[in-house]
Every structure is written in C-alpha cells, then in structure tokens.
Amino acid sequence: MIELYILLIFMIIGAIIAIEVKDLLSSVIAVGAVGLGLSIVFLILKAPDVAITQLVVEILCLIILIRATLKKDIPFSTSGRWFLNTLITLGFIIIFLTVAIKSLSDLPEFGYPMMRVAKTYLREGLAKTGASNIVASVILDFRAYDTLGEATILFTAVIGVLTIVRRIGRKKENQQIEEEDE
Amino acid sequence: MIIYLLCLVLFCCGIYCILRKRNIIKIIVGIIISEYAVNLFFILTAYRVGGRAPIFSSEAEILNMVDPLPHALVLTSIVIGLATTALLVAIAMRIYEKYGTFDITKIRELKG
Numbered sequence: 378m379i380e381l382y383i384l385l386i387f388m389i390i391g392a393i394i395a396i397e398v399k400d401l402l403s404s405v406i407a408v409g410a411v412g413l414g415l416s417i418v419f420l421i422l423k424a425p426d427v428a429i430t431q432l433v434v435e436i437l438c439l440i441i442l443i444r445a446t447l448k449k450d451i452p453f454s455t456s457g458r459w460f461l462n463t464l465i466t467l468g469f470i471i472i473f474l475t476v477a478i479k480s481l482s483d484l485p486e487f488g489y490p491m492m493r494v495a496k497t498y499l500r501e502g503l504a505k506t507g508a509s510n511i512v513a514s515v516i517l518d519f520r521a522y523d524t525l526g527e528a529t530i531l532f533t534a535v536i537g538v539l540t541i542v543r544r545i546g547r548k549k550e551n552q553q554i555e556e557e558d559e
Numbered sequence: 560m561i562i563y564l565l566c567l568v569l570f571c572c573g574i575y576c577i578l579r580k581r582n583i584i585k586i587i588v589g590i591i592i593s594e595y596a597v598n599l600f601f602i603l604t605a606y607r608v609g610g611r612a613p614i615f616s617s618e619a620e621i622l623n624m625v626d627p628l629p630h631a632l633v634l635t636s637i638v639i640g641l642a643t644t645a646l647l648v649a650i651a652m653r654i655y656e657k658y659g660t661f662d663i664t665k666i667r668e669l670k671g
Contacts, residue, residue, distance in 0.1 A: 401582070424625070473574065484563070
C-alpha cells in the first residue's frame with residue numbers, strides 16, 4: 378500500500394502547483410498530471426472500469442481546457458482585500474476539516490467495507506443479469522435509471538454549450554468549441 | 560485512516576483554489592481538483608484488503624471482491640464532471656469574448 382501513499386502525495390503536490398503557478402497553461406498541465414495519477418490510483422484500488430473512464434475523460438478535459446487558455450495568458454491581480462479573503466478561506470477550510478475529521482471516525486476502517494447492498498449484487502448479479510462484470514451489471518441493470526439520468530445531464534450540457542457558443546447572424550461558424558462529451 | 564486524511568487535504572486544496580483565486584480558469588481548475596478528491600474518496604471506501612476487481616471468470620472461483628456499487632456511482636459521476644467542465648469552459652470563453660479578461664473583479668456590468 379506504500380505506492381498508494383506516494384501517488385496521493387504526488388497528486389497533492391501537483392494540485393498545489395496547479396493552484397499556485399502563474400502561467401495558466403502550466404496550471405492546466407499540472408491538473409492533467411493530477412488526473413493521470415488519479416487514474417493509476419484507481420487501478421491500484423482494483424477499479425479498472427473507473428480507471429479507463431478517468432483516463433479518457435482526463436484527456437478530453439485537458440483538450441477543452443487548453444483550448445480555453447491558449448493565447449489568453451493574462452496575469453491576474455491579487456491586490457485588494459488580500460488579508461480578508463485569505464482569512465475567510467482559511468476559516469472555511471478549518472470548519473470543514475473539523476467536521477470531516479469528526480465524521481471520519483464513524484466510517485468503517487480502510488480496507489474493510491460493510492458491503493450491505495453489494496453482497497446481493499455479488500451473489501445474484503451473474504445469475505440475474507448474465508454479465509460477468511459486476512460494475513457493468515450494476516450501471517446497466519440494477520441501477521439503469523441512474524444511467525438514464527446521466528445521459529439526460531450529458532444531453533442538457535451539450536445543448537447548453539451549443540447555446541452559449543452559438544453566434545446568431547454571422548457567417549463564419551468555424552470557431553465552435555469542442556463538445557467532446559462522449 | 561491517514562489515507563482518508565490525504566484525500567481530505569486534496570479536497571481542501573480544491574476548495575482553497577475556488578474561494579481564493581480570481582481567475583476564472585483557476586476557479587475551474589479548483590472545481591476539477593475537488594471533484595477528483597470526491598471520486599477518490601468513494602473508491603477508497605470501496606477497497607477491500609486483498610480484494611479483486613469485481614469481474615467473474617469462468618475457471619476460477621473468486622471470493623473476495625471489492626465493493627462494486629461505489630465504482631458504478633463514480634463511473635457516472637466522472638462523465639457528468641466532464642459535461643459540467645465543458646459547460647463551465649464555454650461560459651468562461653464567452654465571458655472572455657465579451658470583457659476581454661478572465662479576472663472576476665474586472666467583470667462588473669452584469670447586463671447581457
């Protein structure tokens with residue numbers, strides 16, 4: 378499990394670099410490093426489906442973000458109410474951490490999940506759905522309405538993107554943003 | 560328990576970025592980072608010591624599988640995250656076209 382800790386610390390360092398670096402393109406690339414590290418963590422935690430999806434989504438996300446930041450590298454101001462903003466932010470984070478650490482003690486220990494619902498899926502999944510991959514049988518059979526809702530959200534997001542980037546009454550339509558949503 | 564704490568630290572990095580930064584792209588970066596942290600937390604709760612990936616095979620009997628339910632939920636959540644990121648970036652680019660800046664303190668006129 379030591380590699381898990383190393384990867385998580387790598388991800389935290391990548392996140393801090395992404396937050397603090399001045400150049401926008403470098404920041405986006407650092408986020409890409411964090412996402413790819415996350416995909417390896419999923420693989421170590423025995424979630425291959427999630428790892429594959431994370432890899433694909435990460436690359437698409439990177440393309441969209443690079444498209445947004447290209448040639449638009451503007452230094453951003455940090456002047457004005459610097460102290461108050463930092464104080465409010467740190468206060469919020471401290472409150473959040475206190476509550477989260479209090480509630481962490483109620484979780485089952487790492488490595489020993491309860492699996493109350495999943496026991497049924499594991500026992501009857503193969504017989505009921507005929508899929509050998511239990512994750513696929515959960516998202517496509519037991520919880521198919523979730524997937525329907527996901528498709529609805531994707532459709533709504535695509536319509537929203539098209540509405541925002543559309544230009545009415547202009548001839549050139551070549552500057553459409555990439556909508557690589559699945 | 561320490562691994563949950565590291566995951567929380569990652570989430571707090573994202574929250575700090577959302578609340579503190581003034582560049583719209585940086586705010587989007589913060590949202591993406593905190594989303595990663597939440598997904599990671601779900602997969603961490605699903606892990607089982609010595610567990611195997613939840614895929615049956617015909618010849619071997621696999622006994623201890625990891626929890627497949629959070630995997631399915633996170634699979635949905637990742638794709639939705641991509642859709643919302645695309646929407647956010649589209650809005651940010653529209654704002655850049657109109658105001659010529661990503662700085663949220665310079666965007667003052669709210670009428671369309």
